[in-house]
Amino acid sequence: MPDDHPTVRAAFQGLSPAEIGTILTGTTTARLAAGEPLFLQGDPADRFFLLKEGWLKVTQVTADGQKLIVRIVHPGEFFGFAPALQRDLYPGTCEAIVDSEALVWPRRRWQAVLGAAPSVTLSIVQAIGRKLDEAHDRLRELSTEEAARRVARLVLRLRAKAGEDALETDEGIELPYPLTRQDIADMSGNTLHTVSRIMAAWESQGVLGRGRRKVVIADARALQDIAGDED
Structure with a gap:
């Protein structure tokens, strides 16, 4: 196999060597x-x-200068879908x-990769679908839900996506990558002041653990109650 990284092996599990060879042709x-x-916003999507x-x-x-974090990319995920769109x-x-x-394909290989194996096409389509679902959820939350609930739902989504990569610590379950309160504000559509106030209160109440540039869920049940989740 041209790239024997475990994440690459998992992404193309079940494919024949010929299919994998076709998919990985031209990669760096x-x-x-x-x-x-x-890459930067506005760069050629090549x-x-x-x-x-x-993690990325x-x-x-936005047009009015507001910075938004629209996605966290996890190991094993396809991204950079400009050719598909x-x-x-x-x-x-x-x-x-x-x-x-990251494994990198030149844009000219897009059609060849999609045509190499149905499972790869399905993985890419599913990744695009998840991205759209997340965007729809975010728009709904921004228009209908108050700040604390948006933050709670965001933290729970990040925990779910982290899966087995989340870290068990003495204080609780820690997300496996650093996030500042500004990052949380950018992702939840709140101001830094609002997010700082909410998260400081949750730390005092034992809902979150304390940690610089870390998000630690100390009481998942309480966070679910804030988010309004039943499970």
Whole structure:
């Protein structure tokens, strides 16, 4: 196999060597230090990607200058879907939260990758669908839900997506990558002041653990109650 990284093996599990060879033809690897961008909003959309390790965040700056974090990319996820959406430019900036590594295809390989195996096409379509679902959820929450509930729902979604990568600590379940309160504000559509007030209160109440640039869920049941989740 041309790339024997475990995340790549898992992404293409069940495919024949010939199918994998076709899919990986022309790929390179991008290695990023924490805080380093992979691409910038408005750059030519000349590549698409699979995250091999690490975590990335995708941000957008709106017409009025507001910065939003629209997605956290986890290992094993395809991203950089501009070719699928017939975009010539990336609509957002993608940068590493921690040291990260991504598999890179040139845009000209898009059709060949999609045609190589139905399972790959399905994975990419599902990833696009999840991205759209998250956008719809966010729009609904911004228009109908108060600040604390939006923050609680966001933290629970991040915990669910982290899966087995989430860390068990003495204080609770810790997300496996650093997030500032500004990051939480950018993702939940709140101001930094509002998020700081909410999270400080939750830390005092034992809902969250205390930690600089860390999100630790100390009482998941209480957080679910705030979010309005039944399970």
